[in-house]
Amino acid sequence: MKIVVLAKQVPDTWSDRKINLDTGFLDRSASDPVPDEINERALENALLYKEANADTEIVVLSMGPEQTTQTLRKLLSMGADSAVLVTNPALAGSDMVQTARTLAAAVQQMDADLLLAGNEATDGRGGMVPAMIAEILGWPVLPGLDHLQIAADEVSGTAQVDAGTLTLSSPLPAVVSVTEKTAEARFPSFKGIMQAKKKPLDTWNSADLGIQAGPEAASSRSVMVSAQGRPAKEAGPKITDDGTAAAQLAEFLVANRLI
Numbered sequence: 001m002k003i004v005v006l007a008k009q010v011p012d013t014w015s016d017r018k019i020n021l022d023t024g025f026l027d028r029s030a031s032d033p034v035p036d037e038i039n040e041r042a043l044e045n046a047l048l049y050k051e052a053n054a055d056t057e058i059v060v061l062s063m064g065p066e067q068t069t070q071t072l073r074k075l076l077s078m079g080a081d082s083a084v085l086v087t088n089p090a091l092a093g094s095d096m097v098q099t100a101r102t103l104a105a106a107v108q109q110m111d112a113d114l115l116l117a118g119n120e121a122t123d124g125r126g127g128m129v130p131a132m133i134a135e136i137l138g139w140p141v142l143p144g145l146d147h148l149q150i151a152a153d154e155v156s157g158t159a160q161v162d163a164g165t166l167t168l169s170s171p172l173p174a175v176v177s178v179t180e181k182t183a184e185a186r187f188p189s190f191k192g193i194m195q196a197k198k199k200p201l202d203t204w205n206s207a208d209l210g211i212q213a214g215p216e217a218a219s220s221r222s223v224m225v226s227a228q229g230r231p232a233k234e235a236g237p238k239i240t241d242d243g244t245a246a247a248q249l250a251e252f253l254v255a256n257r258l259i
């Protein structure tokens with residue numbers, strides 16, 4: 001079985017994340033780039049399957065700037081067999097549709113049986129890319145699985161919805177997106193880090209994929225109209241207990257519609 005894991009490079013969630021207010025793009029120099037944690041969990045699901053099924057091949061796939069190789073090397077050190085980065089300056093500023101078109105075109109070159117993704121990126125948070133790729137490929141999609149089981153010809157799992165728990169299954173090939181309730185990702189071992197240096201990491205551009213992609217090639221696209229920084233935090237009111245603190249607290253909560 002060939003499993004392709006979609007991995008996005010994102011700013012470290014522990015650092016201060018910033019956007020460029022002129023372009024609306026992420027300021028990538030403001031924080032350390034890391035693999036999105038949700039994608040490490042998606043990879044962990046693939047690795048667990050591979051441990052029980054040796055004839056499994058795992059490819060990690062990302063679209064992003066050239067520095068995304070850093071993320072892909074980490075995922076290789078965790079156990080993926082190879083990696084592909086799709087990059088091209090013309091792809092910068094791609095919206096979800098353009099990203100899905102590009103990634104789907106890459107998947108079409110790979111003869112994959114299963115595509116694993118995160119349910120939502122920690123920075124963009126569109127939550128639509130996996131379903132869009134499934135639509136383009138004409139594959140079924142199992143979105144937001146909390147638990148999944150991969151079998152030779154089928155994938156199944158459960159997803160939490162407002163009204164309860166859904167049990168879903170689909171024949172392969174299929175697209176699955178997972179939530180943060182799935183497998184906790186492993187740390188790369190020293191041996192894994194050394195092996196990752198020799199594993200194949202290919203870089204493709206849109207020309208390799210035979211498609212016109214990126215904002216300029218889109219017939220219609222979403223455009224950032226304006227961007228504003230988060231307002232600075234203001235100090236809240238201080239309440240000194242003169243015997244009326246409880247009443248003042250209750251008033252504050254009511255005034256701010258917190259109770």
Ligand SMILES: Cc1cc2nc3c(=O)[nH]c(=O)nc-3n(C[C@H](O)[C@H](O)[C@H](O)COP(=O)(O)OP(=O)(O)OC[C@H]3O[C@@H](n4cnc5c(N)ncnc54)[C@H](O)[C@@H]3O)c2cc1C
Binds near residue numbers: 036039061126130
């Ligand atoms: C040169 C260049 C610069 C870019 N700069 C930015 C930027 O500044 N900010 C930004 O957010 N994006 C950037 N991108 C990536 C792209 O525009 C976004 O990935 C895209 O808009 C997805 O939106 P989302 O994060 O809301 O996806 P979601 O739908 O929330 O993502 C869900 C899942 O889809 C998969 N996925 C999503 N995007 C990618 C990806 N790029 N590669 C592999 N898997 C993916 C992951 O598994 C993810 O967990 C850049 C791309 C390139 C080529």
